[in-house]
Structure formats: C-alpha cells, structure tokens
Amino acid sequence: MQTILITGANGFIASYLIKIAANEFKVIATGKGLNKKIFSSENIVYEQLDFTSEKDIEAVFQKYKPDIVVHAGAMSKPDDCEINKPLAFQTNVKSTEYLLNAAGTFKSFFIFLSTDFIFDGEKGMYQEEDESNPVNYYGETKLLAESEVKNYAYDWSIIRTVLVYGNPGSGRDNILTMVAGALKKNKEVKIFDDQVRTPTYVEDLARGIKTIIDKRINGIFHLSGKDVLTPYEMAVAVARFLQMNENLIIKVTEKDFQQPARRPLKTGFDISKAEATLNYTTISFAEGLFQTFSKEILPGE
Numbered sequence: 458m459q460t461i462l463i464t465g466a467n468g469f470i471a472s473y474l475i476k477i478a479a480n481e482f483k484v485i486a487t488g489k490g491l492n493k494k495i496f497s498s499e500n501i502v503y504e505q506l507d508f509t510s511e512k513d514i515e516a517v518f519q520k521y522k523p524d525i526v527v528h529a530g531a532m533s534k535p536d537d538c539e540i541n542k543p544l545a546f547q548t549n550v551k552s553t554e555y556l557l558n559a560a561g562t563f564k565s566f567f568i569f570l571s572t573d574f575i576f577d578g579e580k581g582m583y584q585e586e587d588e589s590n591p592v593n594y595y596g597e598t599k600l601l602a603e604s605e606v607k608n609y610a611y612d613w614s615i616i617r618t619v620l621v622y623g624n625p626g627s628g629r630d631n632i633l634t635m636v637a638g639a640l641k642k643n644k645e646v647k648i649f650d651d652q653v654r655t656p657t658y659v660e661d662l663a664r665g666i667k668t669i670i671d672k673r674i675n676g677i678f679h680l681s682g683k684d685v686l687t688p689y690e691m692a693v694a695v696a697r698f699l700q701m702n703e704n705l706i707i708k709v710t711e712k713d714f715q716q717p718a719r720r721p722l723k724t725g726f727d728i729s730k731a732e733a734t735l736n737y738t739t740i741s742f743a744e745g746l747f748q749t750f751s752k753e754i755l756p757g758e
C-alpha cells in the first residue's frame with residue numbers, strides 16, 4: 458500500500474481528500490496542533506506538524522517516507538495574509554520550499570493546491586496557461602509557491618481551484634454555510650455582486666485530486682465547478698433553498714465595502730483540460746447546494 462502525506466488535515470479540503478484517500482492508501486494526515494477531525498479509518502495516522510519548521514518536516518518525512526505528498530495546508534484567508542505578510546510568506550512560500558526539499562529525498566509525487574487568486578480578475582474563465590498577475594498578497598504567495606513546485610526535480614502537479622463550498626464538518630465555514638448561519642440568526646449579510654466565480658463543490662474537487670494521484674499526471678490543472686455566479690447570486694440561492702428571508706442579503710460592490718486585501722473581480726475557470734485529461738466531471742451549483750445542506754455524515758465523523 459502506498460503512503461500519502463497530506464498537509465492541512467484540519468482544513469476543509471484536506472479533510473475530504475483524506476476520507477477518500479484512506480480507501481486505498483496509508484494516509485499520514487498532518488495538521489497544526491491537535492487532531493480536530495476524528496477520522497475513523499484504520500488507514501489514517503494523524504501527525505502534528507507545523508510546516509513552518511523545516512526540522513519537524515524532515516522528522517515526519519523520515520518516519521513515513523511518503524510516496525505522494527498533497528500540500529493543502531496554507532494561510533488561506535487573503536485578509537490575514539495582507540495584514541501579516543511575513544507570516545504569510547513563511548507559511549505559504551518558505552514552507553512549500555521545505556516540503557519540496559523533504560519530498561525530493563523520497564522522490565515523492567508532489568501535489569500543490571493553488572488558487573484563482575493568482576489571476577488579476579480582468580479576463581475571467583481562466584485557462585491553465587493564462588498570464589498570472591495577483592492583486593493581493595495571498596495570491597502573490599501562492600504564485601511564488603507555484604514557482605517552487607515547478608522547479609521540483611520529480612513528478613509534480615499544481616491544482617488550482619475556485620471558491621470551494623460544501624458541508625464544512627467541524628471546520629471553517631464557507632460562503633454557503635456562512636450565509637445560512639447569518640440568515641438563521643435573522644442577521645443581515647453583505648455580499649459582493651461585482652465578483653464572478655465558478656464555485657467548486659468540495660467532493661468534486663477531492664475526486665479530481667484523487668484522479669491526478671491515480672494517474673500520476675504532471676502539470677497544472679484547473680478544477681472548479683462550471684456554473685458562473687456572483688457571491689450574491691450564491692447567497693440568494695441559499696436563502697431560497699433553505700426558505701429563509703432573502704431580503705436580509707445586501708448586495709455590495711468593491712467600492713462600498715473595503716477589505717484589507719483586494720479581490721480579483723472576474724475569475725472562474727475553463728475546466729476543459731481537466732475534462733479531457735482526467736474525465737473530470739462536476740455537479741451543478743443547484744445539486745451542490747442540495748448536497749451541502751442535506752449531508753449528515755461529515756468528514757471525520
């Protein structure tokens with residue numbers, strides 16, 4: 458059985474990937490601090506690993522000698538990165554370099570999770586070879602980390618994704634669950650209507666990553682949903698689906714509502730490369746909405 462080491466195990470995307478990877482691999486689920494998701498498979502080992510420590514990375518790699526590494530952990534909130542740039546650089550760039558060095562010792566297949574925020578949002582519906590030009594520091598750090606991955610001497614793949622949603626389990630809220638939470642408390646929620654995205658259902662993404670692992674395909678892949686929506690449209694869809702008061706959802710634009718980090722306006726991905734190469738398929742946003750709010754079994758539960 459091959460060994461796969463996954464970073465960011467307490468995070469949203471990694472928790473779904475760990476669950477499906479455990480059907481076929483020995484999974485070393487690494488996370489900062491204690492195991493927040495209690496995974497039930499005997500194929501999963503949890504290891505505490507703060508990946509800003511090169512020494513700790515080396516020790517974990519020596520112990521498990523992974524065949525495959527999926528680096529899903531990151532400082533993933535753009536505003537946090539903008540406010541604390543040195544920590545964002547250490548967490549998103551330097552740590553990727555440390556992980557690549559350790560992975561090189563075992564010639565592991567290295568998979569890196571990246572983002573639509575490496576683009577400036579002028580064009581939209583980006584393809585893998587489109588020019589990058591991040592508008593915030595989070596995007597800059599992810600792009601710098603991508604360059605490190607591209608220099609890796611063994612097999613590598615960069616998977617970029619867009620606004621991932623689904624049932625968060627015990628993890629951090631995503632846009633759909635954040636809106637639902639506010640509406641349940643009868644609270645107003647301000648949502649952008651001048652951004653465009655192709656939101657990604659988390660289980661589709663996890664399956665796409667698994668296909669890349671199985672095929673050991675190298676290169677850059679765009680994995681997202683296909684439906685094109687603004688966050689405001691997503692929020693209204695949540696209110697209608699849950700039969701809650703959609704008048705509590707207030708449309709805002711970049712001009713009305715300043716955030717520490719700028720956001721690219723029009724992103725969204727053209728996923729035809731993934732469809733052709735990986736047979737990647739996605740569910741519709743309407744189906745994803747249903748899956749998000751009707752799932753009772755959550756990762757790690």
Ligand SMILES: NC(=O)c1ccc[n+]([C@@H]2O[C@H](COP(=O)([O-])OP(=O)(O)OC[C@H]3O[C@@H](n4cnc5c(N)ncnc54)[C@H](OP(=O)(O)O)[C@@H]3O)[C@@H](O)[C@H]2O)c1
Nearest residue numbers: 465467468469470489507508530531533570572618620621
């Ligand atoms: N979610 C999206 O919409 C989206 C879109 C595009 C790209 N991505 C990329 O996809 C990846 C996964 O995203 P996600 O949504 O699953 O993010 P997430 O829920 O924030 O998970 C990231 C995880 O990384 C961990 N982490 C941060 N610093 C660490 C460190 N020094 N050592 C060890 N672990 C550390 C965090 O630990 P704590 O829990 O302790 O903070 C967190 O559990 C990220 O690389 C992100 O850039 C996500």
